[in-house]
Amino acid sequence: MGMISRVRGRIRSDSFSKIPSMKSEDKIANIVWLLSLVLLLPYWAPRGLLVALGGAWLMAAYTCLVVPVLISANYKYPARWYPAAVKLSRDIARKLRGPTARVVSVLKAVYAPVENAELIFVKMTNLSTMLSQLLLFTACDRLFVEHSKLTSLYSLMFYNVVTYSVSYVRELCLKEDWSPYVNLTRNSQVKHLAMSATKIVLEWTKAVTFIVTITFVLLALGLEQGLDNYKPTALYTIITGIYYLLTERTFLELWPIALSAMKLERLEGMEPLYIGVWSRGVTTALAVPLVPALAWYERWRLAILVFYVCVWIHGRHRLGEALVKMNEACGSLARFRRATAEELATVEDVCAVCLGAMSSARVTPCAHFFHADCLRRCLATSDRCPTCVRPYIFC
Template sequence: MGMISRVRGRIRSDSFSKIQTIKSEDKIANIVWLLSLVLLLPYWAPRGLLVALGGAWLMAAYTCLVVPVLISANYRYPARWYPAVAKLAQVVKSAYAPLDRCERLFLQMNNLSTMLCQLAVFTACDRLLVAQGKLTSLYSLMFYNVLTYSVSYVRDLCTKEDWSPYVNLTRNSRVKHLAMSATKIVLEWTKAVTFIVTITFVLLTLGLEQGLDQFKPTALYITLTGTYYLLSERTFLEIWPMALSALKLERLEGMEVLYCHAWARGVTTVLAVPLVPALAWCGRWRLAVLVMYLCVFVHGRHRLGEALMKVKEARGSVARFRRATAEELATLEDICAVCLGSMKSARVTPCAHLFHADCLRRCLATSDRCPLCVRPYVFY
């Protein structure tokens, strides 16, 4: 009986100590959560308390010091209601799924979604940077669209290979199709006349300054809107990779298109972010919400996220192949067996063959074997 009493006492004492430990951990977690709220109050202070006291540097220093400590403390002592919040987040995510599908469908209409984002950003800059600007955003968007049309026409002329005004019945035939040839000639002349008239009209408008009473942009306005337009319009998104490819940067390894899209999406998202608090500061809440949702949340979550994912996948596909050293390239003096081009940088396969990273990546998309010796890749 005495032994049984002692065992019961030990069990009771252990249970009590566990209960006390649980309660003490709950207290610590609650204290950490309350302290986190207190330390995050400066971010919610009216008119930006930290920025008003010490400027943006104080805000940046405060963020770098406080936020990591808060995250680690809440991770070490999580409150009991954190799992409930996680479950609630899953419920919200499932409820948000229909809206997510609508966002993806909206982004599939690329021209419409891009134009609405541009119009939202231009209107925000109009309200913030132009005094009494009523139609500045519309004038700017129209001017940039005219510029885009002109650039697109010049690009088509530069890349055009078939200058013949006639259309043959078949590819190898010399017999001319009369109706199609006449249509082609009319279309080409129409494009040329439209281009000349457009350029003349723009030059006359800018030179005579007629009808521009409502168009009084500032230098900052033109810089922001012009940068956003050049990095979001599809015509220029097709031109920037060509310009970057002309630089022949070997470190990009033939991924100029992917990098340009990721950089363009990132810069446009960053340009739209400061417009939201600035609009809220000025009391333009509805426009601030629109810019936040369209240009920051939807654009950053889908377009920027997809661009970064493509870059990550492209880099990850060749990451297991090591880079060729300068001695290997100088010794072999080889050419890429895929594109037959000289190699200033290359990736080495386990079977000791060298290829351009971009060529190797395209081969990996269809096969996991070496394109030269047809052996499977085995890494040790």
């Protein structure tokens, strides 16, 4: 019996000691990987089940809550095969780099005529803006309005009416010459009868159109006449209203003025450039989530059009152009340091370009102070100091 027990003990010690024990981190990594598979199963479930349980909204909420947790958990406790898979993918990408570059060059050559057509389309600002607005309004109509009928067209018409009213009021506020007559020359007092009559008719037409427009809006909203098919939801109104305010030219001209009134010194007088980037970035971001939502409801043609016009063309050309202008402006000013509050208090001078007071300024190598926007405009025409006309020499 003693011999048998000694043999069993030797066998047990020799065999089980050679089996590697699994570490606690490996166990946690395997558990996290298995739980990730289980929690990702709803994405493979039939579409009818998810629609019955809550549809796209339930799936969006589930994605926002679960997917970040899964990514962070797998990042903290990676399985053993994760590094090997990453290394294998890097090796494959390194081997395919040459053929991929050749394929990309061929695709660029094929896509060049389409890109030229896109540039021509973007240059037709009114047409491209109206088409992007109509596509996004239609997408929101299909997604957020139940039993929608022409809600997008009603909305676009109503927003255009508001825009016309705003532009007319702005024209009245900025108008300096209230005379109904037109002189033959600038210094002449002789009236041009034909031009004066045309001007009077035009001004009266604008005024009557404005009054009729406001009356129509008040009657439509107050009495709800002719709005049987206009039943927008709050989410529809918010998304379409923000998109319209950030794409329509009339409001794009007003946003820099409103931002300039806030007198944010950090912007350094480049409010139009910042507004261009912010507006195009927000409008592109609004259009991006609509594409998978339309695809979820199997509206493939509308999803493709929204992606191509509102995301691809709008983001690639308009947002890209705004970012290039912003980077150029910031890059041209990066060489010049900001003036400190003590320096501005000591100088107590005005900008030599615009003759305005300086609450913030940039300093040139020749120790002259200018507004950042004024200096940027001067750099666009010359690389010399506007005051001493010396070339900038940076140490």
